[in-house]
Amino acid sequence: MPATIKALLHLLTIFGISLITSSQAVANPTKDTVVLSGTLIPKETNQNIPGYIIAHYTDLFQFKRQVAGDSVDASGKFHFKFALTNPEEILLSFGDKLIAVYAFPGDSLSLTISFPPNVIIDDRKDIDINFSGTHADLNRELNRYGVLRRDAFSFEKTDSLKKTDSLLAFKKHRLELLNEDLKFCEKYAIDNKCSDTFYNIVSSYFKFKAGCDLLGYGIRTPIVPLDEEYLDFLKIINPNIAGPPLTEWYANFIIDLYIAPIDTYFKNQRHIISFTEKLEKLIAWGTKFSERDSLLINDIFEHAGQKNYDYRMDSVAIAELFSKYRIQFRKASLGLWFSREMEAATLSLNLVRSMCSSGLGTDMILLKMCNAKQDKGISISKEELKELDSQIQNKDIFARIRELNNPARPKYQNDVRLKRFVSQLNTDLVYIDFWATWCAPCKAEMKFSKRMEESYKNKNITFVYLCVDSKEADWEKLIKENKLAGVHYFLSKSEFGELSTAYQISGVPRYMLVTKEAKIIDGDMSRPSQESETILKIERALKDLKKFQ
Incomplete structure (x- = not known):
């Protein structure tokens, strides 16, 4: 059943976009391939055929909105495949048109799509689709129903x-x-x-x-x-x-x-992280404060203990402290929010169990908790894994969790193809941004990249931007517009092809944290807009650089 365009755009904003090319290999044992092929047929002779077709879908196990795509040739033909974890509605967009298909892992579906020159993006009444292949009858049923816009x-x-x-x-x-x-x-x-x-x-x-x-x-x-x-x-x-x-x-x-x-739930206000909680974290970490800063902190704690305390009375002092210890406060916020996240998930898990026993939903919540822990570098103990084995009913989900915690998981290897972009730099740490001029999420990240550059000015880290699959004139224009101070390279298709194969880069935007010797610290680094998490990982890497030398 097709979602509205507003819902689609909302999802893409929340989850981000991962562009998967038609040549992507499928390595995850919990996934299977789906093949989509077909022909775009204009209803009028002078109509242009869109040069690209994109499939939007959800990776259920990763809770991410994914995008697969392929170019459309001059005769309107397209063919691409991608991995799918579960039966899923897939939204296909080409030009300003949008249609929906439903696929199961392992399906091979062919579509002949006849479309008019002008049609409202979410109105499919004038788009004619002929399905053949796996689950063709099901898609015909869903397409007829979808036209009703029920x-x-x-x-x-x-x-x-x-x-x-x-x-x-x-x-x-x-x-x-x-x-x-x-x-x-x-x-x-x-x-x-x-x-x-x-x-x-x-x-x-x-x-x-x-x-x-x-x-x-x-x-x-x-x-x-x-x-x-x-x-x-x-x-x-x-x-x-x-x-x-x-x-x-x-x-x-x-x-x-x-x-x-x-x-x-339950009139719970603990989701609000106070400034004093963050200060307590900084103190517990042994942060060194100046004498003046210590006095400011004492005043804030004293005022905060008063009845009907209003933080605005200390706003100047808070702003001053936050400006001086910005990175430390970001790290404290990230840690405190993670504690709240685990608290929320546990509360939700218990609530569902009390009303519905256990099943796929509780398995999914446990999987998301384990994903969150892995993102924060927290390992799952053997005891926890044993307990999860007894709780989780879905074998694919437990296999996914076990794989997340497997120390023998394949690691990214050094590669001379990446080394040439980083070996001549003057810093030991490098934050790499793979981007393209046509990629809206890539460009949206630029303002956060600039802020990150300013935060780490004169620090032991360089920001390197590798532009791929773009026109050189557009690349030069965007660099000037965004005023990014990092190091910029324009990659040829063959150069990006080699790197994407070596480092499993399935699309853009994609970020990596590496040393100047091209040793991978994080091959799928958090985005600049995920500021707290990114700062925490950079700070940890700067502190532990000797481990990677």
Whole structure:
């Protein structure tokens, strides 16, 4: 069931984009390949054929929105393949057109797409699609249903209800809308003799979209607490479904369920990290403060202990301290937020278990907790792994967790092809940015890159920008516009091809943290916009440089 364009753009903003080329190898044992091929046929003779076709989909195990793509030749033909962890709705975009297909791991699907010159991007009534190959009948059913735009019914009414309803009134009305949607879908499936798989896909879409709406009601200004009476809708919208088929809204629902508790459950205000908590972290780390700074800190702690304390009374002192110890405060925030994240996930896990026992949903929450730990460099002990083995029912998910914690996982090796870009630098540490001039997320990161450069000016690190798959004139123009002070290289297709093969670079933006000897410290480094995490990793690497020499 197709999502609206607004929802798609929202997802791409949250999760980021990973561009996967058609030549990508599939190494993950929990994934299988999907092949999409076909022909774009203009309805009018003078129409242009788009030069590229892109597939947007969700990697359920990584909780990331992914993008695969391939060029379209002069006759309109395209062919690409990518890895898929679970049955998934895939949104195909070409030019300003958008269509949806549904694929299972291992599918090979061919499409003949006839399109008019002008059509609203989310209106598929004038786009004719002929499916052949695996699950062609299912896609014909879903495409016919998608043209009805039945999903717009819930979207429009839900937005209206959020603005006017109280908490319990919204829950009542949203569940009534869900029931209406499910009845409509059931009648449509019977009348049109649709398959059970069709009904399961569309009903799953409606259920988990409703779940996201219900969890999202609490994130308002001010925050609206969600209590157990409200959250018993989990008994109806059960995340512990038996298995596929799934939709993108299932992944969204699990993510919302994972992060929502601290903000909205049980009138809990512990999600707010105070300035004094950060100060306590800095003191515990043995941070050296000047005499004046120590006096400022004592005043802040003294004022904070007063009844009805207002932080604005210490705003000048706080601003001064934050300016001086900016990096340390970022590190403290990251650590404290991670503690809150684990607290929220545990609360959510226990809540789901109390209402729905265990199943895929609880397995997914545990997987996300393990992913978060790995991102922070926290290993999972043998005892924890043993306990997870007894808790997790999905074998693929447990295999994924075990692989995350495997010290024998393949490491990035030194390569002379990368060394030539870093060996002549005057610093021991290098932050590499692979980007392209046509890549919107790449360009959005530039302002954060500039801020990062300023933070580490005259420090033992250089920022290197490797532009790929672009026009040289556009490259030069963007460098001047963004005023980036780092080292810039324009890579040929063959140079990038060699590097992408050597370092498993599946797309842009992509970041790496390396030494000047081209030893990889982090082959999939966090982005400049993920400032706290990136600063923490850079600081750790600067401190531990001897380990890599």
